[in-house]
Every structure is written in structure tokens, then in C-alpha cells.
Amino acid sequence: MSTTTSRRLKTARFDIYRNMVLRTARKDDNVEVNDKNDYPFNTNYELFTAGLVLGFLRDDLRSESEGSYSQDFIQVNRVGGSSENEYREGIEFIYKLIELEHSDEDPEDSELWEIALQYADAGVEAIDQDISLKDEFDLLAFIDEADQKWEGRLEDVLVDQ
Amino acid sequence: MKVQKAIIKNFMPFYKEVPVDLQTTSDSPLILMGGKNDRGKTAFFTAMRFCLYGFEGGNAAKSKKRRQAINRKAAKEGLGEASVTLKFTHNQNVYEIERVIEFDQVDDPDERDWNSCYVNVKKPSVSEGKETVIDQAPNEDPAKKYNRFINGILPESASDFFFFDGEELDRYAGSYNDSEADVREAIETVLGIREIQNAIHDLSDEGKDYYQDEWKDKAEDVEELQGLSEDISSVQSDIEAKKTEMNSAKTELRKKEKRRSQIEDDLAEASGVAGKQDRVNEIKEEIGGSGQDDGLTHDLDEKRGERRELHSRLGPLMIGIGAKHAIDNYDVSIVSGMEDTIEYLLDRDNCLCGADIDEDAEETLEDTLKQIRNDEMSTISELQGFASDHLDCLTSGDYPENLNVSQAKSEYVSIQENIEGLEEDISDLEDEKETLEGEIEEATVTAEEAESLRDTKETLDEEIGGLKTTIEDLDEKIDELEEEQRELEQTVNSMEAADEEEQRYRTLMKLSDECADAWEEIRDRYVETQRESVEKHASKIFQELTNKNDVYEGLSISKDYELDVKTISGDRDIEEQNPSKGARQIIAYSFIAGLNKFTAREAPVVIDTPIGRLDPEHKENLIDYFPNFRDQVIILYQPGELDEEDIEQMGDNISSHLEIRQREDDPESSEVSPIESETELKRVLAK
Numbered sequence: 001m002s003t004t005t006s007r008r009l010k011t012a013r014f015d016i017y018r019n020m021v022l023r024t025a026r027k028d029d030n031v032e033v034n035d036k037n038d039y040p041f042n043t044n045y046e047l048f049t050a051g052l053v054l055g056f057l058r059d060d061l062r063s064e065s066e067g068s069y070s071q072d073f074i075q076v077n078r079v080g081g082s083s084e085n086e087y088r089e090g091i092e093f094i095y096k097l098i099e100l101e102h103s104d105e106d107p108e109d110s111e112l113w114e115i116a117l118q119y120a121d122a123g124v125e126a127i128d129q130d131i132s133l134k135d136e137f138d139l140l141a142f143i144d145e146a147d148q149k150w151e152g153r154l155e156d157v158l159v160d161q
Numbered sequence: 162m163k164v165q166k167a168i169i170k171n172f173m174p175f176y177k178e179v180p181v182d183l184q185t186t187s188d189s190p191l192i193l194m195g196g197k198n199d200r201g202k203t204a205f206f207t208a209m210r211f212c213l214y215g216f217e218g219g220n221a222a223k224s225k226k227r228r229q230a231i232n233r234k235a236a237k238e239g240l241g242e243a244s245v246t247l248k249f250t251h252n253q254n255v256y257e258i259e260r261v262i263e264f265d266q267v268d269d270p271d272e273r274d275w276n277s278c279y280v281n282v283k284k285p286s287v288s289e290g291k292e293t294v295i296d297q298a299p300n301e302d303p304a305k306k307y308n309r310f311i312n313g314i315l316p317e318s319a320s321d322f323f324f325f326d327g328e329e330l331d332r333y334a335g336s337y338n339d340s341e342a343d344v345r346e347a348i349e350t351v352l353g354i355r356e357i358q359n360a361i362h363d364l365s366d367e368g369k370d371y372y373q374d375e376w377k378d379k380a381e382d383v384e385e386l387q388g389l390s391e392d393i394s395s396v397q398s399d400i401e402a403k404k405t406e407m408n409s410a411k412t413e414l415r416k417k418e419k420r421r422s423q424i425e426d427d428l429a430e431a432s433g434v435a436g437k438q439d440r441v442n443e444i445k446e447e448i449g450g451s452g453q454d455d456g457l458t459h460d461l462d463e464k465r466g467e468r469r470e471l472h473s474r475l476g477p478l479m480i481g482i483g484a485k486h487a488i489d490n491y492d493v494s495i496v497s498g499m500e501d502t503i504e505y506l507l508d509r510d511n512c513l514c515g516a517d518i519d520e521d522a523e524e525t526l527e528d529t530l531k532q533i534r535n536d537e538m539s540t541i542s543e544l545q546g547f548a549s550d551h552l553d554c555l556t557s558g559d560y561p562e563n564l565n566v567s568q569a570k571s572e573y574v575s576i577q578e579n580i581e582g583l584e585e586d587i588s589d590l591e592d593e594k595e596t597l598e599g600e601i602e603e604a605t606v607t608a609e610e611a612e613s614l615r616d617t618k619e620t621l622d623e624e625i626g627g628l629k630t631t632i633e634d635l636d637e638k639i640d641e642l643e644e645e646q647r648e649l650e651q652t653v654n655s656m657e658a659a660d661e662e663e664q665r666y667r668t669l670m671k672l673s674d675e676c677a678d679a680w681e682e683i684r685d686r687y688v689e690t691q692r693e694s695v696e697k698h699a700s701k702i703f704q705e706l707t708n709k710n711d712v713y714e715g716l717s718i719s720k721d722y723e724l725d726v727k728t729i730s731g732d733r734d735i736e737e738q739n740p741s742k743g744a745r746q747i748i749a750y751s752f753i754a755g756l757n758k759f760t761a762r763e764a765p766v767v768i769d770t771p772i773g774r775l776d777p778e779h780k781e782n783l784i785d786y787f788p789n790f791r792d793q794v795i796i797l798y799q800p801g802e803l804d805e806e807d808i809e810q811m812g813d814n815i816s817s818h819l820e821i822r823q824r825e826d827d828p829e830s831s832e833v834s835p836i837e838s839e840t841e842l843k844r845v846l847a848k
Binding site: 094 | 544566
């Protein structure tokens with residue numbers, strides 16, 4: 001298995017990260033943070049993780065993100081700090097699934113990670129769209145979507161092996 | 162007055178009730194009542210006068226007479242009352258005069274005495290019985306009301322010419338010295354001259370004096386009137402000034418009350434504002450809290466924070482679902498099952514289907530086994546390893562243990578409900594606050610201004626109180642002044658006539674004099690006319706009555722009603738002529754007859770002992786004249802005064818002939834009964 005040291009979280013939709021991640025917004029001089037609760041995520045990796053899993057579940061890749069990544073946040077192995085945490089382990093779990101799904105293609109780690117980044121951007125876009133549409137963060141809808149899609153998605157990945 | 166009946170009760174010799182019918186007719190005007198001495202003729206005469214006038218004299222004399230009038234037997238028996246009642250007609254009215262002497266029982270009649278004496282007058286009622294005209298209280302003396310009544314019929318002063326004793330007539334036949342002034346007055350009363358005299362006196366003396374006094378008063382009043390008018394003007398000025406002052410005060414009062422009312426409205430509004438402000442502050446505290454850790458906003462922030470925590474865990478939660486699926490739904494044991502089968506087959510020579518397992522087949526089976534063991538197992542196992550790691554991190558984080566996805570969902574729902582409730586509460590409170598703040602903003606009075614207004618109101622209250630007191634005082638003062646003005650005006654009004662009154666009294670004074678003069682003139686002429694008439698008639702009667710027609714030609718009456726006789730040799734006063742007693746009696750009868758002819762009074766003539774000293778010729782002439790005296794003549798005679806011829810002479814002129822005699826059953830008492838037989842007549846007439 002490839003190591004996580006070369007994998008860095010990136011996005012071609014940093015604008016969405018700026019609007020949805022508290023720390024990112026605070027760092028931007030052009031953004032005035034009035035209420036932290038207006039930002040659903042504290043860190044970029046939190047949003048990245050949510051976007052990654054949503055993009056994976058929908059099998060939705062934002063291919064246009066390739067080559068357009070304007071910001072990289074953090075290495076995967078630093079996500080959540082030095083100790084193990086649900087975000088890093090979650091990313092690893094999805095990455096593993098991606099790896100399994102594309103195992104017959106024998107891709108490089110970078111190619112697999114590129115897929116993950118595209119999944120993440122697609123998922124981040126979907127979350128942003130959902131919030132814009134509903135004017136609220138509908139967590140339960142995403143959870144329900146996960147409930148509905150995981151079984152089929154795992155079959156896609158594992159049964160076809 | 163025409164007497165119909167007399168009822169004498171327990172009076173002098175008359176014991177118990179003695180009724181006497183005295184009715185006469187115009188053709189038969191005479192009533193004869195004969196009786197021996199000491200039978201009660203004079204008592205009857207006295208009774209009639211007593212009934213009309215009471216007894217004469219001072220109190221002592223009256224008292225004695227009342228005592229003596231009580232019948233002795235009645236006193237001894239304690240019958241209680243002695244009375245005389247006269248029933249008569251006058252001016253077409255029927256009257257009853259009853260005069261009563263009350264007494265107690267005594268053992269010795271000499272000790273008898275009276276308790277009370279009174280008179281009452283009654284007349285027949287319109288319905289039944291009698292109604293009281295005059296009811297004099299017992300012992301009320303003089304009886305003013307009664308006197309006024311009887312003076313309207315027959316004044317006592319004139320009664321001597323109607324009720325007289327024949328033997329005492331000569332006092333009228335002569336000149337009247339000063340002590341005979343009452344005789345003069347009596348004559349004038351009979352002829353109505355007294356009334357004229359009284360009118361002249363009233364007019365010239367009392368009337369004029371009265372009007373003069375009144376005029377003087379009025380003249381003073383005129384002067385006073387002028388002064389009062391000035392006083393009234395002064396008072397009116399004062400009133401106007403006070404009213405002006407009061408109006409100013411009222412205007413000022415109205416202004417201040419209006420201002421106070423405005424302030425009260427503002428204060429009320431301020432009071433409402435304060436309440437609203439308090440509520441706003443409550444809301445702020447409820448929303449914002451009193452410290453850092455309370456308040457709805459704080460609670461909402463907390464909940465939103467909790468929700469945000471769950472938001473941020475979206476990725477791990479969604480991955481957790483997949484991880485659990487990967488663990489729960491993918492059993493590596495399936496792969497080991499295939500491994501076991503292949504291992505079983507490798508140990509056999511034949512497959513389950515019966516086919517031989519040769520070296521090629523065995524190699525294939527071995528390769529397959531190797532592949533299974535190396536690729537799928539490791540992959541799924543490795544995946545389950547990641548899944549398991551993830552789930553471990555999911556449930557061992559900051560969140561409570563065993564927080565699985567469903568628990569996270571439940572918690573999210575709860576948080577979301579809390580947030581929605583808090584937001585709604587905050588929104589409602591914000592709305593309420595906004596509304597209140599809007600109202601507060603619209604309010605015109607702030608709390609500070611309200612304090613100032615309260616001070617102002619307090620000042621106004623004092624000023625208003627002062628003004629009200631001032632107005633009350635002024636009102637009271639105005640009332641007093643107006644009352645003073647009214648009194649002055651009333652006085653002026655009553656006196657304003659003073660001018661007219663002064664004129665009037667001046668005129669009345671003059672009129673009094675003129676009326677007095679006129680009445681004097683009338684009186685003089687009346688007196689002269691009356692005198693002439695009386696003289697003429699008296700002369701005529703004298704001529705009829707006298708037995709010396711050859712000597713006497715008549716009577717002459719002076720203006721003082723002194724009599725002279727006209728003789729053939731000239732007029733002589735009676736003293737000079739010195740006729741006999743009998744002649745004097747005739748002169749007097751003539752004079753009385755003359756007076757009665759022209760009297761203004763209607764009354765019977767009652768004569769006690771009519772004949773007296775008259776000789777037969779005089780008597781005959783007199784008896785002839787009796788029916789012409791009045792329309793009712795009552796003659797009380799004693800035996801010897803009249804004889805049967807006299808009775809016969811009077812003939813049909815007699816309405817009734819009565820006897821006053823002793824009672825057979827009680828010789829000390831008398832009774833009156835009609836003479837109905839010759840025998841009785843002879844008895845009465847017998848000397």
C-alpha cells in the first residue's frame with residue numbers, strides 16, 4: 001500500500017472552502033466572520049472528508065479540477081493532528097475503496113489520489129449546492145443518502161473484484 | 162232685631178227652663194206681660210238686657226249681680242247653669258244669643274256664687290242643627306267679638322231708647338248737663354249721628370294725624386331714598402369689581418387645569434412607557450442573558466455550536482455508515498469457505514462431481530487457492546481494517562462512547578428542534594421588543610421629562626387650590642354684596658313709593674280734611690234734618706199723647722237734643738215749664754217715639770211699667786200709640802196699670818198676653834204662661 005506522506009489535500013474550489021470553513025474564512029482578510037456558526041466546518045479537512053465521501057458515494061468526479069488545484073491544505077497523515085482521528089481514517093478508508101475499485105487498472109498512487117481529489121471537489125460542490133438550495137445545512141439528508149448508497153457502492157467496489 | 166223667643170233658665174225667680182214665646186206680627190206688634198210685684202216682670206226685663214249686654218258696672222258690681230241672678234233653688238240643687246237665651250231675626254238671619262252663668266251647688270243659697278260667665282251666638286246651620294257664630298271664652302271680658310256683633314244690631318249705648326222703664330223716662334225730658342253726655346251719645350247713636358261724628362273724628366283727627374305722620378315718614382324716606390340709591394351704586398361697583406376679579410381668577414384656573422390635565426395625560430403615557438421599557442429590558446435579558454452563560458442567544462449559540470460540531474463530522478459519519486457496511490456485510494469467512502473446499506479437493510483424487518483430479522487440476526486448484534488467499538482476503542481484510550479503524554475513531558472521540566450514526570442522527574434532530582424553538586422564541590421576543598421600542602420611541606415623554614412634569618403638576622395643584630379658594634371667597638363676597646344690594650333695593654322699592662307715598666299722604670291729608678269738612682257739613686245738615694224730623698214727629702206724638710192740647714203745641718228739640726215745649730205762649734224749656742211727672746213721662750215718650758221713628762236701628766221696644774204716673778187720659782193716648790211705636794213692643798205691666806178696657810183698646814194689636822206668676826208647685830219660683838181665660842185676665846189685672 002502506498003504511503004500517505006505524498007498525499008495532500010487540495011481543491012480547485014477554494015472559494016467554497018472560504019465560505020464554508022471557519023479557519024479559512026478567518027485567514028482571508030476580505031472575509032469578515034460575524035458568526036462562526038455560519039461556517040459548518042472548522043477546518044478544510046473536515047469539508048474535504050465530507051466532499052470526498054459524498055463524491056465517492058455519487059461516483060461523481062469533478063474532472064475539471066485536475067490541474068486547477070489552487071490550494072493544498074495539509075498532508076493526509078497530518079489531518080487531525082498526530083493521533084489517529086476519524087477524518088484521517090475516513091480518508092484512508094475511501095482511498096482504499098478507490099484503490100480497490102481501480103485495482104485492475106494498476107494505477108499509480110498519484111492517479112488514485114487524483115481521483116480522490118476530484119471526488120472531493122465534486123462532493124464539496126454538491127454540499128455547497130445543497131446548502132444554497134435549502135438555505136441550510138441538511139445533515140440528515142446527507143446521512144440518509146449515505147444510508148441508501150453505501151451498500152450498492154460497496155458492491156460496486158468489492159463484488160466486482 | 163225682632164225677638165221670637167226667650168228661654169230663661171235658673172235666672173232670678175225663674176227656676177229651671179222657662180220658655181216665653183215673643184213672636185208678633187206686623188198687625189199685632191204688642192206682647193203684654195202682666196204680673197204682680199215681685200213676680201218677675203223686672204227680672205224678665207233684666208233677663209233680656211242681661212242676655213244682650215251682660216250686667217252693667219265695674220267688676221265688683223257685675224260679680225254681685227251675677228251671683229244674685231242665680232236662682233236660689235237651682236243653686237241649692239247644684240243645677241250648674243243659669244242662662245238667658247234670646248232667639249231673634251235680624252237682616253233676614255235667625256240668631257240665638259245665649260249668655261250663661263255657671264255655678265256650683267251650695268247648701269245655703271245665700272252662699273251661692275258664680276264660676277264663669279260667657280256668651281255665645283249661634284244661628285241655624287245650612288245642613289242641620291246650629292252653627293256657632295261667636296264663641297266667647299269663659300270669663301273673657303270685655304267680649305270684643307261679641308260687642309262688635311251686638312253693636313252692629315243695637316249698641317248698648319242706644320239700648321235705653323229701646324229697653325226702658327216707664328217710671329224713669331223723665332230724665333229724657335229735660336236738658337242734659339255734663340253728666341248726661343251718655344244720653345246725648347245715646348241719642349246720636351240711635352239716629353246714626355254718632356257714626357257720622359265718629360267718621361268726622363276719625364277723618365279730622367286720627368285720620369289726618371295718621372296721614373300726617375305717614376307723610377312725615379315718607380318725607381324722611383325720600384331723603385333716605387337718595388342716600389340709599391347712592392349706596393346701591395357703590396355696592397354695584399364693588400360687585401362689578403369682584404366679578405371682574407373672579408372672572409380673571411376663573412380664566413386663570415381654567416388655563417391651569419387644562420395644563421394640569423395635559424400633564425396628567427403625559428404622565429399616564431410616561432407611566433405606560435416605563436412599563437414598556439421594563440418589558441423591553443426583560444426581553445433583552447431573556448434574549449441576551451444577564452451574564453455570559455445565560456440567555457436565549459447563548460443557548461442558541463450553544464446549540465448551533467453543537468449542531469456545527471455534527472456538521473463538521475458529516476464526512477466521518479457518512480464514512481462510518483460505509484465502514485459499518487463493509488464490516489457487517491462482507492464476511493471474510495466466505496473466502497475461507499472456498500479455501501476450505503479447495504483444500505478438501507486437493508486432498509481427494511476425485512472432485513465432488515466425480516471427475517478425477519489430475520496434476521493439472523491440482524495445479525489449478527493450488528493456484529486458485531493461492532490467489533484467494535493472497536488477493537481478495539487481504540483486500541477485504543485490509544478494507545475492514547480501515548473501516549474498523551475509522552469506526553474506532555468515530556466512537557472514541559470527544560463524543561460520548563457508543564455514539565453511532567443513528568445516535569448522532571437522533572441527537573442532531575434534537576439539537577435542530579432546540580435551535581428552531583430557540584430561534585422562534587428569540588424571534589417572538591425580538592418582535593415584541595421591536596414593537597415596544599417603537600411605541601416607546603413614539604411616546605413623547607421620557608422618564609426624565611416625567612419627573613419634571615410631576616414637579617410641575619405639584620406646583621399647579623397648589624396654584625389651582627389657591628385659585629379655587631380665591632374664587633370661593635370672591636363668590637361669597639359677591640353673594641354678600643348682592644344680598645346687600647337686594648336689601649337696599651327692596652328698601653328703595655318700598656320707599657320709592659316714598660315719593661308717590663309722600664304725595665299720596667299729602668293728598669290724603671288734604672282729603673281727610675276735606676272729607677271731615679264734608680262730613681261735618683253732612684252731619685250738620687243731617688243733624689238738622691234729623692232734628693227737624695224728630696222734632697216734627699215728637700211734636701205730633703206729643704200732641705196725640707198730651708192732655709193739654711190747648712196749651713201745648715208741640716215739642717222743640719235743640720241741636721243738642723234738649724227738649725223745649727212749645728206752648729201757645731212760646732217755647733219754654735221743660736224746667737221752666739215744669740210739667741208734672743206724668744207730663745214729663747209723655748214728653749219723654751214723645752221724644753223716644755220721635756227717635757224710634759228715625760232710628761237707624763231695628764229693635765223691639767221693651768217697656769217695664771209703662772204707665773207709671775200717667776193719668777187716665779195720658780194712659781189712653783199712650784195705649785193708643787203703643788202699636789205705632791215699633792213693629793214689636795213688649796209691655797211689662799203690673800196690676801192697676803192696665804185694665805180690661807185698656808186691653809180691649811189694644812185689641813187685635815196684641816199678639817199674645819202673658820202672665821208672670823208664681824209657680825203653684827214652687828211659690829218661690831216664677832213662670833210665664835199665656836192668659837187664656839177671663840178669669841186669668843181678671844187675676845192679672847186685679848190690683
